[in-house]
Amino acid sequence: MESLDKFIQWAKENGSLIDKRLSFKISDKTGIQVVLDSKIDVDDKKVDNLLISVPEELLITRKMAETHFHVTKEVSSKLDECITNPNAITQLYLSKLKFSDHDKGDSNQFFKPYLNILSLNLQQPYFWTADELSLLKGTDLLIILRSDLIKLYDEWEQLLKILKIEHKKTGKDLKSNSENIIVYIQNCLHDLHIGNVEWTSFISYLWSSCIFRSRAFPEVILLDYQNVNNLQQAFLYPIVDLLNHKNDQRVKWVYSGGRVSFVSKELQNMENGDEVYNNYGDKSNEELLLGYGFVEENNNHENSRLTLRLGATTIQSAKDFGIKLTNITDDNSCVQFIISYKDPLPRELIYLFGYLEKLKSEDTLVNRSILEGISELSKILQSKLEFFKSHSKTGGQFSHGSVIKQYMSSQKKLYIKSIESLQKFQKSTIKSIPSKEILSFKTIFKNDQLFANSLLFAFGITSFEDLVRQGYVKQALLLWIVRASNLTKNSHKKLPFSVPKYINDTFEEVSKSIVIEKNDVMRFMDFYKQLFPKLTVKIPEVYKEGDWGIRQFIVADTVIDHLVWVNPNNQEPLILNKIKFE
Numbered sequence: 001m002e003s004l005d006k007f008i009q010w011a012k013e014n015g016s017l018i019d020k021r022l023s024f025k026i027s028d029k030t031g032i033q034v035v036l037d038s039k040i041d042v043d044d045k046k047v048d049n050l051l052i053s054v055p056e057e058l059l060i061t062r063k064m065a066e067t068h069f070h071v072t073k074e075v076s077s078k079l080d081e082c083i084t085n086p087n088a089i090t091q092l093y094l095s096k097l098k099f100s101d102h103d104k105g106d107s108n109q110f111f112k113p114y115l116n117i118l119s120l121n122l123q124q125p126y127f128w129t130a131d132e133l134s135l136l137k138g139t140d141l142l143i144i145l146r147s148d149l150i151k152l153y154d155e156w157e158q159l160l161k162i163l164k165i166e167h168k169k170t171g172k173d174l175k176s177n178s179e180n181i182i183v184y185i186q187n188c189l190h191d192l193h194i195g196n197v198e199w200t201s202f203i204s205y206l207w208s209s210c211i212f213r214s215r216a217f218p219e220v221i222l223l224d225y226q227n228v229n230n231l232q233q234a235f236l237y238p239i240v241d242l243l244n245h246k247n248d249q250r251v252k253w254v255y256s257g258g259r260v261s262f263v264s265k266e267l268q269n270m271e272n273g274d275e276v277y278n279n280y281g282d283k284s285n286e287e288l289l290l291g292y293g294f295v296e297e298n299n300n301h302e303n304s305r306l307t308l309r310l311g312a313t314t315i316q317s318a319k320d321f322g323i324k325l326t327n328i329t330d331d332n333s334c335v336q337f338i339i340s341y342k343d344p345l346p347r348e349l350i351y352l353f354g355y356l357e358k359l360k361s362e363d364t365l366v367n368r369s370i371l372e373g374i375s376e377l378s379k380i381l382q383s384k385l386e387f388f389k390s391h392s393k394t395g396g397q398f399s400h401g402s403v404i405k406q407y408m409s410s411q412k413k414l415y416i417k418s419i420e421s422l423q424k425f426q427k428s429t430i431k432s433i434p435s436k437e438i439l440s441f442k443t444i445f446k447n448d449q450l451f452a453n454s455l456l457f458a459f460g461i462t463s464f465e466d467l468v469r470q471g472y473v474k475q476a477l478l479l480w481i482v483r484a485s486n487l488t489k490n491s492h493k494k495l496p497f498s499v500p501k502y503i504n505d506t507f508e509e510v511s512k513s514i515v516i517e518k519n520d521v522m523r524f525m526d527f528y529k530q531l532f533p534k535l536t537v538k539i540p541e542v543y544k545e546g547d548w549g550i551r552q553f554i555v556a557d558t559v560i561d562h563l564v565w566v567n568p569n570n571q572e573p574l575i576l577n578k579i580k581f582e
């Protein structure tokens with residue numbers, strides 16, 4: 001608290017204006033926070049409330065860093081050419097301000113009260129223990145974290161090289177980015193926490209880069225848009241960076257007359273003692289966790305990356321077919337989709353799964369392929385849900401356990417939403433199919449009594465539910481499709497419903513073109529022998545009419561591939577005409 005008071009005093013002495021109604025506190029959970037001490041007057045309610053105003057001399061900027069390191073125009077351009085992060089040099093400058101004891105220069109002394117409130121114990125996962133990180137296994141977080149660290153290491157090496165700053169590597173330092181960077185960080189944590197690190201070391205650069213990620217403001221607010229080459233360029237903004245974050249807060253940062261001010265439109269609705277928040281940008285929990293070390297429990301901006309490893313050939317052929325795939329990994333082997341509350345079920349994801357279930361003989365997506373695709377997609381979403389469900393229960397014993405649980409739980413909620421949308425989509429797809437293009441096997445079972453009764457003898461089952469329970473749906477369906485192909489005009493009349501023409505048309509089409517191999521016959525032999533000639537003898541009115549040879553069952557099996565989708569919720573087969581999915 002003492003360093004916080006000193007810092008506020010320093011800021012005020014150096015021209016900062018802080019609204020009297022604000023006070024600064026320290027909480028266990030969120031660190032320093034800014035609180036509204038007295039309610040807003042009725043008169044104030046209409047105006048935007050200017051709460052904090054800081055003169056630009058208190059900001060830590062790239063310009064300041066370049067002056068400090070005597071960077072020429074050429075070197076500055078080289079930095080931009082070789083390093084994508086425009087804040088690299090400012091980060092190094094911050095490391096020097098914070099960790100260099102040799103440099104007792106003016107700026108180091110001047111910023112001391114500010115530097116003292118910058119915690120050495122940061123919450124981002126880069127500083128978590130190995131046990132805590134192992135709880136992230138199976139999430140993208142761990143993959144991104146590793147690749148961020150490798151990129152940062154390269155950035156640090158490049159930066160020192162361009163600025164010709166020597167870092168004498170000790171035994172504790174990494175020799176290259178390919179060494180186990182996570183183990184290196186774990187070994188440096190103690191020294192970092194007590195401030196005993198070289199300002200030129202990678203660990204201090206990691207610290208200052210995390211300070212930048214969690215506290216810096218975009219420089220576009222200071223200058224004309226055109227004057228900022230890189231929108232990522234940022235500066236440190238003492239005092240305003242004490243405000244914690246909440247999504248959807250209506251705030252403004254205004255630059256005028258050499259001062260940067262923070263304005264909030266939220267005060268009207270606030271009570272005494274409420275926390276005043278900034279808005280770091282509407283962020284997903286992954287962004288919040290990696291950038292800031294916390295997550296929002298009910299985050300409307302939550303999203304999740306669904307990565308599908310399909311291989312380059314499949315991805316290319318899906319694209320050639322017309323599926324719009326925008327997020328393909330660099331090696332072309334994976335395609336990614338973003339699941340969010342705004343779009344819990346991207347349409348292109350459904351089309352892709354429909355495409356994957358398309359038969360070679362089909363040149364468009366038909367209702368069957370889409371429904372089949374939905375079933376496959378559902379399995380993937382369910383397995384994601386199960387993963388996040390089980391992981392939202394573990395980790396309680398670790399200091400970052402609760403944030404891990406919250407992250408897993410918010411991912412879980414998002415997948416629940418996505419699965420709900422998929423179920424709705426499945427229902428509406430079935431509903432949209434005209435009744436003459438769809439026939440349910442349950443309806444057949446109910447209406448074709450003669451056939452249904454024959455199944456008691458064939459499989460010992462008494463109802464459709466029994467058929468499902470005993471696992472004979474496929475066999476019964478094969479029998480019925482052969483029966484449908486054998487129905488004469490006369491026997492057709494005896495049925496209380498008409499067999500849709502597309503079923504027998506498909507049967508004929510397949511029958512004409514199919515090439516039957518010995519293997520196909522072998523595959524059906526056991527099934528066939530079990531039922532025939534038994535059925536022919538016992539129930540001739542069904543099984544003696546027409547052709548009941550084994551070939552018919554092989555044809556029926558292909559007809560099923562072409563026309564049938566089994567609803568995974570109730571195992572009911574639907575026989576669908578091949579019409580284009582609209």
Ligand SMILES: C[S@@+](CC[C@H](N)C(=O)[O-])C[C@H]1O[C@@H](n2cnc3c(N)ncnc32)[C@H](O)[C@@H]1O
Pocket residue numbers: 029030031032033123214215241242243244245246291292293294295
């Ligand atoms: C710009 S600083 C805000 C001031 C900070 N509380 C401090 O102690 O200096 C950002 C850091 O504050 C914390 N923070 C900000 N908003 C938070 C929130 N809604 N919940 C938890 N921690 C938060 C995180 O540690 C984050 O990295």
